[in-house]
Amino acid sequence: TSQQVITEVERNLEQKLPTALTPFRMLVSRCLEVVPNPTEEEVAALAGAADPKDLPILAAALSHQCQYLTIYNIKHFQPGVKTVAVLAPGDLVQRIRYLLSSI
Numbered sequence: 848t849s850q851q852v853i854t855e856v857e858r859n860l861e862q863k864l865p866t867a868l869t870p871f872r873m874l875v876s877r878c879l880e881v882v883p884n885p886t887e888e889e890v891a892a893l894a895g896a897a898d899p900k901d902l903p904i905l906a907a908a909l910s911h912q913c914q915y916l917t918i919y920n921i922k923h924f925q926p927g928v929k930t931v932a933v934l935a936p937g938d939l940v941q942r943i944r945y946l947l948s949s950i
Contacts, residue, residue, distance in 0.1 A: 848875075849907035851884050882911050898923035905931070915939055 853875060860868045875881065885906035897905045901923045908916045908931050916931050917939040918924070924933045934942065 848879050849882055849884055849904060851903050851907070853881055882907055885910055893928075896925050896928055915942070 856871065857868065860871055885903055889906040889910055890902045893902050893906055893909070896902065898920070901918070901920070904918070905916065905924065905928065909928070913931050916924075916933045917936050918933065919935060921933055921935055932942075
């Protein structure tokens with residue numbers, strides 16, 4: 848996940864659920880690879896592919912060859928980005944369950 852996403856989640860947790868901030872940080876440190884925010888050029892190259900506020904998240908996912916980008920606001924992303932699947936959290940869980948069942 849990108850540093851921007853971590854910053855957004857921390858800000859929201861501080862405002863809405865401060866007791867979850869410490870467990871969240873522990874999960875991030877143990878389970879996630881946090882990648883740097885994309886450059887302005889990487890973001891600009893994707894103009895029109897997503898809502899402008901979400902372009903940095905898409906750019907980070909693409910620059911780090913992510914297979915899946917999970918986000919609640921799927922409608923903010925335009926079809927056509929074929930190298931990353933944009934999925935709602937529940938859809939990602941279903942996809943993971945399916946993949947695990949075929950092992």
